[in-house]
Amino acid sequence: MNFPEDFLHYVWQFKSFNFNDLRTSDGAELGIVHSGLWNKNSGPDFNNGKVKIGETIWAGNIEIHLKSSDWIKHNHQNDKAYENVILHVVYENDVDVHRIDGTLLPVLELKNRISNDLVEKYETLFLTLNDFPCSAQIASVDPFIIKSFLSRTLIERFEEKTLAVLETLEELNGNWDETFYRFLARNFGFKVNALPFELFAKAIPQNIYAKHKNNLLQIEALVFGASGFLKDDFKEDYPNQLKKEFQFLQQKYDIKPVEVSVWKFMRMRPQNFPTLRLAQFAALIVNSNHLLSKIIEIKDVKVLRNLFENLPVNPFWKTHYHFKKVVADVSLQIGKTSIDNVLLNTFALFLFAYGKYNGTQDFINRAIQLLESLPAEENAITNKFVQAGVVLENAFTSQGILQLKKQYCNHKKCLSCGIGIKIIKQ
Structure with a gap:
């Protein structure tokens, strides 16, 4: 036994x-x-x-x-x-x-x-040392059954994430715009710098930007100043202009910058350096204030992508990854994969959470439709399932896979999993 x-x-x-x-x-x-x-x-x-x-x-x-x-x-x-x-x-x-x-x-x-056969099937799943229990058998399962269970795990994943959204919403006294701004900023950190971006967003509320939305330099000064990058002495005009602007704005709004030491640069591609991401974030603020109202209104994924394209990023970053480092030609715009990441992890999430909060199924359906229109994520987890024979059609299925791995495979809950049950029954 x-x-x-x-x-x-x-x-x-x-x-x-x-x-x-x-x-x-x-x-x-x-x-x-x-x-x-x-x-x-x-x-x-x-x-x-x-x-x-x-x-x-x-x-x-x-x-x-x-x-x-x-x-x-x-x-x-x-x-x-x-x-x-x-x-x-x-x-x-x-x-x-x-x-x-x-x-x-x-x-x-x-x-x-x-039957001994049933016990052996279960033990094969439960005692496997592979990346996930049914890696050797999942290809034999009807794709319809896999997709059906991934629909369930996707909803589980977004309901879990919605709890975090609603906790922040309560903390901010029901302010959806500020809640969205916090999560969008965190998403711009792309895991490695998610926490520093969140701390930066807390240091400078969104409503301050609205008072300076027609002045790109002041918006950039607020972003880089609140993130702690303007404390040094600089040789070039642009960072010195930012520093001068921020000194005035900091006193005006009593801004307490985050410690610059929290930002991570090591083992990252320069294109993902937080300084460049902050420059892009500042340009997005100038281009699209109150983004939440826009995603509630816009239904076409192409139009949503356009919000992140051709951003007015300061030309200084064309030759810099950092305020003190001059480099060759740098791509100023956010890449398509990064845009899709934001649409998936922030836009779709907030459509879902907003629908849950207000009891409006239309927003939940639109969140799901947005996921279905985005390509499947490619990472260490999803790649293992693809190698095992699972077809990931879009971000809806890849998000379902991530939840499947986290809540079922990692805990050997094969008997609570529709895929595991089907394998044992076969």
């Missing part, structure tokens, strides 16, 4: 055992009318079951253990929540169990009723 109790939950739920001449441990004839509903919270494992023992039909709960002695080990004999258990389903019946009132608890032993 090399499996957890969850495996017996699966066996019971899907009736994957030999039903021939079912009897309780004391020899009474047993019939299963209804196996009950799987309870994933506290209390008996299956609720509202119905069985026939002898000539009597019993309705109530069903508890499952590897050994009947686990009932005593878990102290169920003293827990009134288990008084309504009508059947104890175990792999091995090693001891008689009684209810609080002293009556013997009927037991069904499955030890000789589960």
